[in-house]
Amino acid sequence: MKPLQKPLARRQFLKTSGGVALFIGVSGILPQLWSCSDKRAVEKEVLKHRLTAWVQLTGDGRVIIYNPAAEMGQGSMTSLPVIFAEEMDADWDRVEVVFSPQVATIYGSDGWSTERKVMLSAGSRITSGYFNSMRKAGAQARYIMRHSAATHWDVPLSEVTTAPGRVLHPQSGRSLSFAQMVPLLQLPEALPEVADSDLKSPEDFRLIGKVVPRTDIPSKVDGSARFAIDLQLPGMRYAVLERGAMHGASPTLENREAILAMEGVLKVVLLEHAVGVLATRLEQALEAKKAMKISWAPSMANGFNSQDTFKEYEVMAGNPQAGRVLVETGNFKAAMGSAAKTYSADFLNDYVYHAQMEPLNAVVQVAEDLLSARVWVGSQQGFDEKLGVPQLLGIAPENVTIELQYLGGGFGRRSMTDFVTECAGMAREVPGTPVKLLWTREDDIRYGAFRPLSLQRLQACTDTHGKLTGFSHCIVGDGGNLVASGIRNEHYDIPNQFAEWREATHGIRLKHWRSVGHGPNKFAIECMIDEIAAGEGRDPVDFRRQLMAISPRALATLEKAAEMARWGGAVPDGRARGVAFLERSGTLSTGICEISVDRASGLIRVHRFWNALDAGIVVQPDNVKAQMEGGILMGISSVLKEQVTIEGGKVQQSNFNDYPILRMQEVPESVETALIASGEPPQGVGESGTPLVAGAIANAFFSLTGKRLRHLPFTPARVLEALKS
Amino acid sequence: MPMPVYTLHINGETRTAEVPGGTSLLWVIREHLGLMGTKYGCGIAQCGACTLHVDGDPVRACVLSVEQASKGQKIVTIEGLSTDGRHPVQKAWIEAQAPQCGYCQSGQIMQAVALLQTTPHPTRDEIKRYMNGNLCRCGTYLRILEAIEIASGRMDTQSGSS
Incomplete structure (x- = not known):
């Protein structure tokens, strides 16, 4: 030194x-x-x-x-x-x-x-x-x-x-x-x-x-881990909000006097997007919320039907005018012009919800003089380290103290601060008194901020030697980088590439969802690569092997995963395997899954999942494996089950009964992870598992049935439809 | 309007709560009695985060009203499972490094303890079936399975939870 x-x-x-x-x-x-x-x-x-x-x-x-x-x-x-x-x-x-x-x-x-x-x-x-x-x-x-x-x-x-x-x-x-x-x-x-x-x-x-x-x-095994929802402070009061099911709609409370007269109700607060109630006890606040009679002035989302919008997106994708160009290397059009064979397919995905197990909540105490505030919150933090509270209260940032608590799941939802500023707004009504704001599960889903629905139009071409010479990816959807992340193919040797985003807007709240655009985009890309391999009569792993010649680290993950799964070896009767590769947050990973399909019900079952990753230096190997296991299970959940639909501008789902997520009986027999030794700087791991799943399952489904699944999630109805096609 | 007073036997103690009739047991034990290990996840018995034991049976506190739970039954929450977090199931959970965010784990553990009390050596399928009502968004299911298999058979020597 x-x-x-x-x-x-x-x-x-x-x-x-x-x-x-x-x-x-x-x-x-x-x-x-x-x-x-x-x-x-x-x-x-x-x-x-x-x-x-x-x-x-x-x-x-x-x-x-x-x-x-x-x-x-x-x-x-x-x-x-x-x-x-x-x-x-x-x-x-x-x-x-x-x-x-x-x-x-x-x-x-x-x-x-x-x-x-x-x-x-x-x-x-x-x-x-x-x-x-x-x-x-x-x-x-x-x-x-x-x-x-x-x-x-x-x-x-x-x-x-x-x-x-x-x-x-x-x-x-x-x-x-x-x-x-x-x-x-x-x-x-x-x-x-x-x-x-x-x-x-x-x-x-x-x-x-x-x-x-x-x-x-x-x-976390003796119940003592403290999440923000567990805070109890002397004199604390409770706040809940009714936000309705249409994002951005403005409320008018029709029975304010009746609500104010209810047991324990201290205040009714009209916000732009919700009606809030403050009460002495939580159950009183919840009763008051239930009793509210609200008329809603519709928002931009009014009349929007999520499942009809794919038709519009198809038309948009067909417009000769390109959108915002995200990638342009070589000359894709020229490659298509001289191609021996061309490929084209559309891939669709519905809205998905974070479903973090701890519903959103916060505790805020605004000082009696309104000049300072303390905030207890499970937050993924943010570019504004004080989470929007100083601006809301009109006070200096140094007068706001954030006391970070454990998060009962984040997945991107807790990098938004809507629930924090809502709580600060309610706490301001009773200066000096700490206020706990709770979102019910229904609030959490209905007023969620979803991974955007999108359409991806992929086109590709090969030359007379069967080499992939051109690849084009058009995304149609709302949310900028929320739909665009993961669109690059830097580890595949494809000389001519083009990618663009065409914007649609519906007034639906959107947010980063574990691995962001990588989920839908890697699904589309990895399925397309598989379709091309099939079209060229090549094995999917062997085809990728050739594409990865330019990226030895990527190739090493492919070889390792193939070795773990004994790719090319015997597969149990009624099952098949599929492969997918991706880069996310600097980590390279290949996943292979083994599935079966119940042809009567349309139910897909994932039996095994192997993955190999190069994440640079690994600080905590067991934890990396845990992240991959969890990420892959969350991937399976979203790919097979999860779907938020919007009708007439209103979110149709409200709890785990109509927004099911993966349960214990649906987990694979095993998820095996191999970490490739590396002396390179550490890379991000938490989002590397989730986006592997869609492509791996869809490609396994093709191997098993000869049919393509191109619309996430692969619900039984969609699987049956694909089988009939 | 005076509110009724309910008497609850929780974790070996007698506690009272002055709440309106029909209040969910979950709000009573969390917000009134301050036992925060039992979690709110859905309010409709779909996720299992609020699982506790009533006379040894795993029950979803969110759909049990305070009057249903104050008829002399013995209630055990995660805080009452052991005095030092050293219940065999809790130890197995640490061994398997099962939790991630941890929010659902109290409920998972209470459900698993109830399973092992009645079926000390469950098969993998029995475990999956019994644990199917407890959701984990972090996807720790495989490690929960592993933890239950570790704990299986170690229950004979411990004092039990209820």
Whole structure:
């Protein structure tokens, strides 16, 4: 490590030229990952927490590490602290993890923007976004431990080393635990900058890449894990809203007086999109909601019928005028002109709903003077780290404190802040009183924000050698990147490619849904590749093998998955296999599934699923496998069962009885995952499983029946229709 | 209008709640009694997140009214399953690293304990059938299966939940 020039006083905030800063407190260390332009913000944070931004050492030997990311089941409460502890050489058995404060200037990741740091748990970007910074901060902390011990023992720094949880001077045989170091901690005269060469070599990792049990799991098996919905504060009141079933419709409450007269009702609040009620008890609020008589002024969604819209989309896709061009390499039209064979197919998908198990909720307390607020929420955070509350209340962002809680599922829904600002709006009505806002499951579905419905028109061509020379992808649908993500084919050798998006708008609320556009787009692409392979008389794996010649890492996932599934080997009677490949958030993965079909009922059953992925360095291998298992099961659920329909502008589904998701009896016999060893930087994993499923199932269905499934979800009715075609 | 007072036997304690008749047991144990381990997921007995034991049977608290549950029955919630989170099923859940977001897991565990109390060595199909009413959106089903298989047979030596 290179020493910096500037001497530093104890308890002084530091900033290095490399942008890594540390603060040392009375009995602890405050490393700060990136440069912070506002020193006072850091100092204020330090005062609030006494010691540290990233780690706190206690006299009894605990190492408390702050996790800046949301924990929604993806494992950030373990993976980020593991990275830090690895470089600090902390004893993992003494590590405790808590959520960091929601202050992006200190705890944000620079993975989202070059302009500023952002706290946002989305897009599978947490591990990749924090990996280097967490390592460097951990290494800084270790340096300070060594420096302090060297000073205490009066020996050269170079002679001081560490073992897990200890500082050692091997030459004299002396050692001190991190706990014993607490009163001895002091800042070096010059703060080191951590170079990559100062970090541990991957072969020395004892935490990264090893099986470390998740820190949040014990509290999730004894009922003590706290989600925002579990908050109970003295004097807390309850809020529920009636939003109707038409997105954007405006309410008029016809029986305001009667509602106000109901037991426990404190206030009725008219919002643009809903009528809110505040009551002393939850059951009173729910009763009042049920009793509301509301007339709705229709919105843009009025009259919209989701299942009729595909016809319009077909017409739009046929318009000679191109939409917004997303990809253009080579000359697709020329390739089509000289093609030996051409292919064309439309793929459709319906709206799907997040169905996170914890319905949306929040608790907000607005101060009596209306100048500050506290918010307890399970949120995926956001570009606005204060989740829209300052703007709503017209107060300064620093006067809003966000207390992040565990998320009972996110899947993209909790990166929206509608439920947070609703709660703040209700809490403002009773200043000083904490208010818990609850969405019922019916609210959660009806006023959901869905993965958009879309149509994909794919065209492709091959030359006389059967080589894929041109590929074109036209998406018709609402939502910009929500429908466009996953449209690129960078790991397939296709010289002429074209992709475009044609916009439709219906006034239906839309949002990122686990893997975003990759779900529908990879479905369409992987089915088309399969159709071309079949058209050229090629085996689907062999055909992809040739296409992946330009991408050895992608090819390795294909080869591994094929090996795991014994592709080409015997398949049990009545079953068949299908393959799909994708890139999502930097991770490459190939999936192969084995299915059967009940030809009488139209029910598809997935028996087995194999997948191989290259996600770069894997911090928590067992957790990556868990993410793939869960992602694939969520994929199976959405592909076989899930469908939101809209009639006359109104959402038709309202609970798990009419929006069924995958149940225990429908799970495959096994989901097997292989992780391909890599020294490359970590990539995102949480969304790599889900979008593999549609293509793999549809391709297996073709192999089994000779028929193509081209409309998600593959409900029994659609399967029967395909079988009859 | 004075509200009726209901007496509930929960986790070995006697608790009272002053709520309107017809209030769901789920709201009573969560919002009135503060036992937050039992979760709200759907309110119509479709997801199983609110599963608890009434006289040893797994029941969906969301569709049970407070008066139905205050007739002297013994109610056990996840908080009453063990004093230290060391029930064999809970230990197996940790071993299998089953939870992801964790929200449905109290209900899953209560359902699994009820299964193993009556069928200590269930087959895979029996497990799947018995657990079919408990939804998990994170898709942890395969690890729940594994956890139940780990716990299967370890129940004989523990004190039981109700």
